[in-house]
Amino acid sequence: MNKLKKLSGNPHLIKKDGKLLIGGIEASEILKNARTPLMIFFAKRVKNNINSFCRAFQSVFDNFQCFYSFKANYLPDICRIVLSEGVGAELIGLPELKLALKLQFPSEKIIVGGPYLPQELIEKCILENIKEIVVYDLNDVNLIDFIAKKHKKVQEICLRLNSQKFGSKLGIDLDEFELTLLKKIKNEYKNVKITTVLSHYSTQMNNFEQFKQNLINVLEKIKILVRAGVRIENINLGGGFPEAAIMPELQLIEIAKKIKLILTNFDIKFENIYFEPGRYFVGDAGIFIAKVIRVYKDRWIFLNIGNHICPKFAKASLRFYNITRINDPHKYKASIAGIVPTDQDVLAKNYFFTKKLEEGDFVMITNVGAYCLTFSNRFPYLLPEISLIEDGNITQIFDPLVHHDFSLN
Numbered sequence: 001m002n003k004l005k006k007l008s009g010n011p012h013l014i015k016k017d018g019k020l021l022i023g024g025i026e027a028s029e030i031l032k033n034a035r036t037p038l039m040i041f042f043a044k045r046v047k048n049n050i051n052s053f054c055r056a057f058q059s060v061f062d063n064f065q066c067f068y069s070f071k072a073n074y075l076p077d078i079c080r081i082v083l084s085e086g087v088g089a090e091l092i093g094l095p096e097l098k099l100a101l102k103l104q105f106p107s108e109k110i111i112v113g114g115p116y117l118p119q120e121l122i123e124k125c126i127l128e129n130i131k132e133i134v135v136y137d138l139n140d141v142n143l144i145d146f147i148a149k150k151h152k153k154v155q156e157i158c159l160r161l162n163s164q165k166f167g168s169k170l171g172i173d174l175d176e177f178e179l180t181l182l183k184k185i186k187n188e189y190k191n192v193k194i195t196t197v198l199s200h201y202s203t204q205m206n207n208f209e210q211f212k213q214n215l216i217n218v219l220e221k222i223k224i225l226v227r228a229g230v231r232i233e234n235i236n237l238g239g240g241f242p243e244a245a246i247m248p249e250l251q252l253i254e255i256a257k258k259i260k261l262i263l264t265n266f267d268i269k270f271e272n273i274y275f276e277p278g279r280y281f282v283g284d285a286g287i288f289i290a291k292v293i294r295v296y297k298d299r300w301i302f303l304n305i306g307n308h309i310c311p312k313f314a315k316a317s318l319r320f321y322n323i324t325r326i327n328d329p330h331k332y333k334a335s336i337a338g339i340v341p342t343d344q345d346v347l348a349k350n351y352f353f354t355k356k357l358e359e360g361d362f363v364m365i366t367n368v369g370a371y372c373l374t375f376s377n378r379f380p381y382l383l384p385e386i387s388l389i390e391d392g393n394i395t396q397i398f399d400p401l402v403h404h405d406f407s408l409n
């Protein structure tokens with residue numbers, strides 16, 4: 001009988017006739033010569049996620065633009081796939097900017113900015129005709145104007161608004177002091193033009209209420225800006241979507257429609273609406289395969305991976321499968337620890353897993369494509385090998401013994 005079962009809501013993880021297929025390749029084949037921990041990405045999943053996202057928002061907005069947030073996963077091979085789907089790039093600093101330009105993202109599809117805008121970064125943005133520089137602090141505009149003037153250019157600016165969530169310290173509140181500064185910018189700085197506002201609210205936003213809070217905040221701030229004589233052309237609502245396996249396209253369409261309704265009722269004129277998702281594109285496009293290195297008391301197991309490469313900070317929706325015993329029911333609680341020598345290195349507690357637990361069992365962890373590598377740290381273990389499955393072939397894209405590190409420079 002041809003029994004197919006999708007694991008973790010991921011069409012690239014299929015159980016067929018009792019065998020696990022990873023990106024169409026039998027898991028046993030992948031594991032035959034593999035060193036663990038191993039990370040695998042599915043090119044097709046990245047492409048499909050991008051297409052779902054863009055289709056959903058384009059079906060509701062005719063003025064939608066999309067920029068991939070590189071910080072979610074800045075591996076050059078992943079960013080190359082993103083580029084091939086025609087979306088733009090949202091970047092935080094110079095190493096990412098150099099990568100995006102090397103990959104030939106068009107400059108009119110690149111947005112750069114963050115809480116730290118060193119002079120070298122601003123200079124590069126202006127010289128390369130980057131679409132917008134995102135400013136988290138109005139005091140940064142002075143230097144942008146100065147450098148733009150030097151190069152006889154007018155740089156478009158996006159204001160990162162404070163999302164007003166839990167007293168966030170990121171972004172501009174538009175208090176009286178800032179409004180005074182804004183008037184000065186408007187009247188005196190001739191080489192910058194404020195065109196866009198951005199508000200990114202949170203991560204893993206699963207209910208519309210969070211999207212609504214974000215939008216209301218932006219609209220309130222636009223009202224203040226209009227009163228101060230600043231006309232906004234574009235609204236950027238940031239990212240914050242969960243993994244695509246968790247939020248299907250239909251749900252995205254619902255969110256898009258509700259956003260549109262609020263915008264229509266608010267009766268505000270703007271030209272474009274932007275989003276800058278990271279996790280949605282890549283979160284469920286990556287998995288880890290690790291090994292059980294120890295079975296401890298009370299159904300605790302230790303894996304040869306830990307929070308140094310699968311960090312809590314990534315806020316990923318982790319799912320665990322014992323792929324050595326993939327046909328055994330996963331309904332017996334186990335707790336999973338990592339190899340960082342601290343009791344804090346817990347990957348999951350009381351997680352439904354197989355009854356039998358043995359040293360050497362292979363464990364698959366899903367939804368690790370976003371932020372795990374970004375937030376990984378230099379604990380003195382070997383980094384994982386990374387492979388990419390693309391067009392039915394598996395190719396190693398990072399070998400820690402050869403490449404040593406995947407940091408950007």
Ligand SMILES: Cc1ncc(COP(=O)(O)O)c(C=O)c1O
Pocket residue numbers: 069072090200202203204238239240241276277278279280370
């Ligand atoms: C300004 C901004 N835009 C976009 C993103 C991407 O968010 P996500 O990966 O949750 O979609 C982030 C993430 O922190 C962000 O700070």
